[in-house]
Amino acid sequence: MQLTKNFVKAKQPCAAGYRWFIRDHNGQGEYQQLLDALVAANRIEDACWLLDQFGPIDAVRQVDAVEANAMIFAGELVVRQGIEVDAIVRTGRGIRTQGSIRADIIQAGGDVNAEGGIRCTGDLRVGGDVQAGWGLEVSGKLQCGGQLRAQWDVAVAGEAQIGGNLQVGADLEAKASLVCQQGVKVGGRIAVAGSLKITRGLIAGGAVEVEDYLDSGWGIKAGDDIRAGSAIRAGEGIETPGVLEAGDGHGVYAGLGVRFDAWEVSARVQAQHRPAELISGYWVELEAV
Numbered sequence: 001m002q003l004t005k006n007f008v009k010a011k012q013p014c015a016a017g018y019r020w021f022i023r024d025h026n027g028q029g030e031y032q033q034l035l036d037a038l039v040a041a042n043r044i045e046d047a048c049w050l051l052d053q054f055g056p057i058d059a060v061r062q063v064d065a066v067e068a069n070a071m072i073f074a075g076e077l078v079v080r081q082g083i084e085v086d087a088i089v090r091t092g093r094g095i096r097t098q099g100s101i102r103a104d105i106i107q108a109g110g111d112v113n114a115e116g117g118i119r120c121t122g123d124l125r126v127g128g129d130v131q132a133g134w135g136l137e138v139s140g141k142l143q144c145g146g147q148l149r150a151q152w153d154v155a156v157a158g159e160a161q162i163g164g165n166l167q168v169g170a171d172l173e174a175k176a177s178l179v180c181q182q183g184v185k186v187g188g189r190i191a192v193a194g195s196l197k198i199t200r201g202l203i204a205g206g207a208v209e210v211e212d213y214l215d216s217g218w219g220i221k222a223g224d225d226i227r228a229g230s231a232i233r234a235g236e237g238i239e240t241p242g243v244l245e246a247g248d249g250h251g252v253y254a255g256l257g258v259r260f261d262a263w264e265v266s267a268r269v270q271a272q273h274r275p276a277e278l279i280s281g282y283w284v285e286l287e288a289v
Helices: 005-009 015-025 031-040 044-054 260-266
Strands: 002-004 028-030 060-063 066-068 071-073 076-079 083-085 088-091 095-097 101-103 105-108 112-114 118-120 124-126 130-132 136-138 142-144 148-150 154-156 160-162 166-168 172-174 178-180 184-186 190-192 196-198 202-204 208-210 214-216 220-222 226-228 232-234 268-270 278-280
Touching: 028 031, 031 044, 031 071, 044 071, 044 088, 071 076, 076 088, 083 088, 088 101, 101 105, 105 118, 260 268
Parallel strands: 060 076, 066 083, 071 088, 076 095, 083 101, 088 105, 095 112, 101 118, 105 124, 112 130, 118 136, 124 142, 130 148, 136 154, 142 160, 148 166, 154 172, 160 178, 166 184, 172 190, 178 196, 184 202, 190 208, 196 214, 202 220, 208 226, 214 232
Antiparallel strands: 002 028
């Protein structure tokens, strides 16, 4: 894609960026070459603005490794080893690497797939799926438009929004609220400092600890205690061999998404002891071992 000064000016660029375009490139240039030149000149915000205006391309850039201050590519980035970026790695399409990804900010219009781990010291924003062969660590906000899968731990410091299923091989820790538009399956424990809202069901191999409310559109099943600082709500049943406990003044609600006459089958509640705050659901005593 060839950009001209009239084409760029119509997008209302900032004065400094437009002067650079006229002065250094005579008011014309190939789209990706201009992105590369802006990054080389450390004009990262201008490069991001240009990508916002003109969007992704179908090109694929294949390299052995990426070690840079920033990487901004309008197509798909394929890296045979790893990605080490101080500031931002951003693509119009996806990112694939046989190694790990480390950057301050990670943004991709498509999928992000790393056979190693993903470590982001700022925000992670991905339009498609995120897959990590190891763990995933995000020190800022996380926004994933599709599925998110990690074989090891997932730790997120900021608010997290996931458009598809969330699957974690080990522990899940979120230091703010987490919203998942599909289901959540975690091999270990879940600890959420805010609220946890799930459109479908929740399965955890360990304990589930949520400081605010816990809301699951389907059922909740955990391998240890289920505790929340506010209400616990499930569209179907709730099952734990440990303690089931809502916050002071709040209740435990099961069967919110099924007919009352189906509670015995679809809204069963099992725990070590019957919660005093159980408001709805069909209580079933745990079988003695």
